[in-house]
Amino acid sequence: MHLLLVGINHRTAPVELRERVDFHARGLHTALNALASRGSAREAVVVSTCNRAELYVACDDPAATRRDLVHFVSEFNGVPSGDVTTHMYEVNDLEVARHLFRVAAGLDSLVMGEPQILGQVKDAHTAAGEARTAGPVLNRLFHASFGVGKRVRTETALGSGAVSVSYAAVALARKIFGDLDGRHVAVIGAGEMGKLTALHMKSQAVKHVTIVSRTMSHAARTAEAIGGASAAPWEELDSVVGACDIVITATGAAAAILTKARIASIMRPRRNRPLFIIDIAMPRDVEPAAGEIEQVFLYNIDDLQATVRENLARRASEVSRAETIVGEEVDRFAAWYRSRGVIPTVVALRERFEAIRRAELERLHFKLSTLPPEARARVDEITHLIIEKLLLTPTEQLKALNDADTAGAYSEALARLFGLTEEELRKVEPFTRNRPNRR
Amino acid sequence: MNLVPLVFYGIALVAYAWHFAQRNPVVGRAATTLLVAAALSHTFVVGMLTMEVGHVPMTGATSAISTFVWLLALSYLYIEMTTDERAMGVFILPLMAALQAIPAFRPSVEERAEVLQGPLFGIHVSSLLFAYASFAVACVVGITYVLLFKEIKAKHLGFFYTRLPSLQVLDRMNQGAIVIGWIFLTLGLIVGAIWAAQARGGYSALDPRVQAMSLLDPKIFVALVCWLVYSFELFAARRIGWGGRRAAYLSAVGFLIVLFNFVPISYFFSKSHDF
Numbered sequence: 001m002h003l004l005l006v007g008i009n010h011r012t013a014p015v016e017l018r019e020r021v022d023f024h025a026r027g028l029h030t031a032l033n034a035l036a037s038r039g040s041a042r043e044a045v046v047v048s049t050c051n052r053a054e055l056y057v058a059c060d061d062p063a064a065t066r067r068d069l070v071h072f073v074s075e076f077n078g079v080p081s082g083d084v085t086t087h088m089y090e091v092n093d094l095e096v097a098r099h100l101f102r103v104a105a106g107l108d109s110l111v112m113g114e115p116q117i118l119g120q121v122k123d124a125h126t127a128a129g130e131a132r133t134a135g136p137v138l139n140r141l142f143h144a145s146f147g148v149g150k151r152v153r154t155e156t157a158l159g160s161g162a163v164s165v166s167y168a169a170v171a172l173a174r175k176i177f178g179d180l181d182g183r184h185v186a187v188i189g190a191g192e193m194g195k196l197t198a199l200h201m202k203s204q205a206v207k208h209v210t211i212v213s214r215t216m217s218h219a220a221r222t223a224e225a226i227g228g229a230s231a232a233p234w235e236e237l238d239s240v241v242g243a244c245d246i247v248i249t250a251t252g253a254a255a256a257i258l259t260k261a262r263i264a265s266i267m268r269p270r271r272n273r274p275l276f277i278i279d280i281a282m283p284r285d286v287e288p289a290a291g292e293i294e295q296v297f298l299y300n301i302d303d304l305q306a307t308v309r310e311n312l313a314r315r316a317s318e319v320s321r322a323e324t325i326v327g328e329e330v331d332r333f334a335a336w337y338r339s340r341g342v343i344p345t346v347v348a349l350r351e352r353f354e355a356i357r358r359a360e361l362e363r364l365h366f367k368l369s370t371l372p373p374e375a376r377a378r379v380d381e382i383t384h385l386i387i388e389k390l391l392l393t394p395t396e397q398l399k400a401l402n403d404a405d406t407a408g409a410y411s412e413a414l415a416r417l418f419g420l421t422e423e424e425l426r427k428v429e430p431f432t433r434n435r436p437n438r439r
Numbered sequence: 440m441n442l443v444p445l446v447f448y449g450i451a452l453v454a455y456a457w458h459f460a461q462r463n464p465v466v467g468r469a470a471t472t473l474l475v476a477a478a479l480s481h482t483f484v485v486g487m488l489t490m491e492v493g494h495v496p497m498t499g500a501t502s503a504i505s506t507f508v509w510l511l512a513l514s515y516l517y518i519e520m521t522t523d524e525r526a527m528g529v530f531i532l533p534l535m536a537a538l539q540a541i542p543a544f545r546p547s548v549e550e551r552a553e554v555l556q557g558p559l560f561g562i563h564v565s566s567l568l569f570a571y572a573s574f575a576v577a578c579v580v581g582i583t584y585v586l587l588f589k590e591i592k593a594k595h596l597g598f599f600y601t602r603l604p605s606l607q608v609l610d611r612m613n614q615g616a617i618v619i620g621w622i623f624l625t626l627g628l629i630v631g632a633i634w635a636a637q638a639r640g641g642y643s644a645l646d647p648r649v650q651a652m653s654l655l656d657p658k659i660f661v662a663l664v665c666w667l668v669y670s671f672e673l674f675a676a677r678r679i680g681w682g683g684r685r686a687a688y689l690s691a692v693g694f695l696i697v698l699f700n701f702v703p704i705s706y707f708f709s710k711s712h713d714f
Contacts, residue, residue, distance in 0.1 A: 154464060160601060175591065178605040271680025274606065291592070295683055303594045310596065 001042065001137060001340065002062045003096040006069045006088055007054030010110050013087035020079050023048035028124070032131035034076055040068035043135035045128040045142060047103070049120050051110050054103075056096065058137040066090055097141055097333045101326045104145035105152040106159060112315045113158035113322075118149035140336060148329045155325060158318040161311030165304045166200050168311070169278050172304075173204075173246055176276050176297055181205045184244035188212045188237070189251035190222040193280055197248045198226055210240050214251075242266045247277045249285035260289040267293055278304070338407060342398040345411040348424045349394075353387045441484055441505050441543040447477030448512075448536040455528035459602060467525050471516075474528070478512040485509050495565060503568065504701070505542035508535050511572040518576065518612065524604050530579040559634040567627035567662075571697050573620030574669070577613050578694035581687030584609040588684050610682055613690055621669045628666060631659075661700040668693045 008021060023031040023046050035044050041057035048054075055073070059065035070088065074081035091099050099108070104121045106113040125142040128134035134142070153159050162168040170180070177183055183206045187198040190213035198209050209229040213219035219231035232240050241247055241258070251257060258277070263286075267275065272295060279286045279300040291298035361368070361383065368376055394414075401407040415425065454470035457463075485506060488496040496502035515531050518524075586599045587606060603609065672689040675681030681689075 157462070157601070161596075172591070172596070175587070175596075175600060175605050176607065178607040272676075272682035274683070294685075297591055299594065306594070307596050 001058055001060065003093050003137065003141070003337075004041075004057050004059055004062045004065055004069075005054060005091040005096045005099055006066060006073070007047075007052060008084070008087045008089070009052035009054070009108065012089055017079070017083065017087055018050065018053065021053045021073060021077050021084065023053060023076070026076075028127040029131050031076060032128055032133045035069075035072055036131070036133045038068055038072060040065045043138045044133045045124055045138050047121060047124040049117065052103070052108075056100065056138060056141070058135060062092060094330060094334050094337065097144070097337070098326060098330045100141060100145045101148040101329055102323075104149040105322050105326060106149070107152075107319065107322055107326065111163055112312065112319070113152075113160075114163075115153070115159050118146070118153075121145060121149070137337075137340070141333065144329060144333050148326060151325050151329070152322045156318045156321045158315055158322045161307075161314055163308055163311050163315070165301065165308060166197070168304045168307050169197075169299070170200070170204055172297075172299065172307075173276055176274050177245060182207045183246060185209045185246045185248065186212060186240050186244040188241075188247065188249045188257070188285065189281065190215075190218045191250060191252065194248065194250035195222050195225065197250060197278075197280060198222070198229060201246070201248070202226060202228065206246070210244065212237050212240055238262070238266055241275075242270060245274070245276065247275065249277065249279045250281050251285050253281070253285060254283065256285060256287045258286045258290060260287050260293065263287075263290045263296060264293055267296065270295075338401070338404050339399040341404060341407045342401065342411050344425045345414050345420070346395050346398060348420045349414060349418060350387075350391060351424065352418055352420060353391060357383050357387055441539065444477050444481035444484060444508075445536065445539045445543040447473060447480055448508075448532060448539055451477055452529075452532040452536050455525070455532050458525060459529040462602065470525065470528060471519065474512065474516060474532070478509070478516060481505075481509045481512060495561065501542040501545050503564065504538050506565075507568045507571060507701070508539045508542075510569055511535055511538075511575055514569075514572050514576055522604070522608070522612070524608075526602050526604065527579060527583060530583060531576065534575060534579070559630055559637070563627055563631045563634055566623040566630065570620045570623035570627055571701060573616045573623065574690065574694045574697050577616035577620060577690040580609055580613045580616060581690040584613060584687040585684055588687075606683070610686070613686060614676060614682070617669060617672060617686075617690060621666075621673055624662075624666055624669065628662060658700060661696060665693060665696050665700065668696065 008018060010018070013021075028046060028048065031046050031048075032044060035041065035046070035055070035057075041059045043058040045056045046054070047056065053073075055069055057065060057069065070081055070085055073079070073088075074084050100121070102108045104118050106115065106117050109117050121142070125134060125138075128138070162171045173180055173183075185198070185201045185206050185208070187194045187201075187209060190211055194211070198211060202209055209223075209226065210232050211219045211223045211226075211229055212232045212234060213222070214234050216231065216233045219233075223229040223231040237257075241263075247258075249258065263275075263277075274295045274297060277286055277290070277296065277298045279298065282301070284300055286298060286300070288298070288300075290296055361380070368379060371379075398407070398410060398414075401410060414420065451470055451473035454466060454473050458467040458470050485496060488502065496506055511531070512535055515528070515535075519528065583599070583603050584606060587603045587609065590596060590598075590600050591606070668689065672681070672686055672693065675689075676686050
């Protein structure tokens with residue numbers, strides 16, 4: 001049994017191709033069933049997001065399966081195979097584990113450490129479970145990857161810090177005010193930028209959003225479009241700002257609207273209540289010196305972008321720690337994976353012993369039939385126990401071999417010594433999947 | 440005997456620092472467990488002494504410090520459990536460990552002078568110790584507030600930004616600790632004054648220490664300065680909007696005075712509280 005991965009991601013394929021290779025388009029279950037019905041893979045999981053399309057399979061003949069998977073990708077998505085193969089990568093055996101663990105940890109993502117991917121990997125595995133295309137190997141692999149994702153999230157800062165401007169603004173507001181519910185937000189400027197920001201704030205469960213614009217009708221229209229927001233006329237700007245906690249300015253004004261002196265006079269009756277001003281206008285709406293006022297926290301778009309860059313740099317510095325975790329988990333998975341190589345031998349050996357035992361009991365059937373039933377049951381039990389005890393140590397020793405070459409040599413030796421045939425060895429591990437009847 | 444809690448405080452401090460730097464939740468839980476162990480062993484020490492001498496240890500110069508550290512540990516644990524915030528531990532544990540070192544290495548004999556009998560004295564000392572513990576918490580919270588405030592103002596969101604709770608929460612914790620501290624400080628001072636008046640009228644009036652109990656005695660004077668500082672802080676926060684950073688600075692100044700009163704003045708200068 002071999003692990004194999006073929007796929008494309010945001011690094012190897014342009015977005016035009018990624019859009020065309022989309023297994024979600026016709027449903028993941030359809031894709032999984034179509035893949036399973038080809039019979040080239042014993043187990044399969046399809047991970048398909050906007051940044052990657054990857055087929056994880058367990059198979060017997062990696063070269064043949066690889067060729068078949070390329071055909072499958074191009075046939076299923078209606079993309080010429082020539083277009084796909086140039087962008088496709090192939091990963092084998094334990095490197096598949098490393099690849100998946102890095103994906104689940106967010107190390108392979110476009111935005112380093114982003115958290116959604118772990119959920120997407122879980123969904124992919126769930127879908128494969130429902131379609132019954134995942135078996136013992138891929139189940140083990142994917143469960144291990146969930147553990148890696150969790151470890152990286154809790155033990156490193158790979159996913160910490162906001163990496164988009166709007167999330168950085170919300171994170172800052174939370175650091176100043178604690179929770180945001182119950183907070184009042186004012187948006188100055190009813191343009192597209194102001195509207196988007198107001199919507200984003202609204203989604204953060206703030207108590208109220210007020211929109212102020214030079215043209216009242218414009219403000220009212222935007223407030224209505226957002227829903228649950230109110231509009232205020234330009235003349236009330238000072239009182240609106242004075243009553244709220246967070247101000248977002250996004251007007252197209254050529255000169256600063258909120259000067260330091262104006263904000264100072266607004267702040268006076270507020271005493272000590274903090275005011276968080278986010279200036280996303282270009283040119284700026286708020287005089288930079290206003291940030292010197294005690295309890296005024298002024299951030300403009302450049303400042304927010306700078307914090308985003310810092311967060312990205314901090315995430316990058318966590319990469320080596322996350323890679324260490326991935327390495328540890330790959331080693332752990334490898335021990336299990338390699339021990340699986342001897343399983344056919346172990347099972348065949350056990351069956352051989354059992355067959356001999358049955359044959360002997362059969363041969364002595366006539367003599368044994370004179371014994372009372374309890375005695376016969378005892379004979380059966382004792383012979384069974386003898387086999388168990390004889391096989392116990394060799395089985396444990398075989399499973400403890402975590403080097404594929406050695407394990408292969410041992411299996412080979414056992415097959416020779418006990419005359420285990422290819423047929424006997426291949427009999428185990430039948431298809432784990434119950435194929436649905438489709439005509 | 441005070442050595443055992445000291446060792447625990449020391450190890451807990453290391454764990455809190457480690458947790459603060461790495462933010463590993465397992466280390467964080469270990470840190471809290473260690474501090475609980477420290478507080479339990481300290482409770483045992485204080486309890487044993489109480490059973491031995493018949494009252495909470497507070498009259499020996501260093502045993503009062505031990506009792507203070509014990510109260511501080513309990514107050515901090517209460518805050519940690521109610522707010523689920525561990526970041527403050529790394530700031531407050533150095534204080535506990537440093538103060539606990541004094542009774543651990545210089546144990547004092549717990550003797551209660553004849554003049555100190557009576558329930559009023561017990562109320563006086565224990566409420567003051569509790570007030571000081573609250574002020575210690577307020578001071579530490581205030582320091583962290585200023586650290587976070589400066590990072591946000593400087594637009595350099597780094598070390599403290601990722602580790603501390605929000606400014607609002609810190610401000611609220613600071614105010615709460617000061618209100619509680621102020622109430623107990625006021626109570627302690629009033630009870631002390633009543634007790635002194637009684638002592639002066641009684642048979643112990645000739646005791647030189649009782650005679651030295653006036654507003655000019657360094658210990659009493661500095662305690663009153665303390666009360667003025669904290670009263671002003673409470674007034675300023677409510678009436679003239681001095682919350683946030685100014686309140687944080689004031690609570691640091693106030694606690695410096697408390698510490699000054701608690702350790703050097705008690706040892707070297709005070710004539711009235713030299714029991």
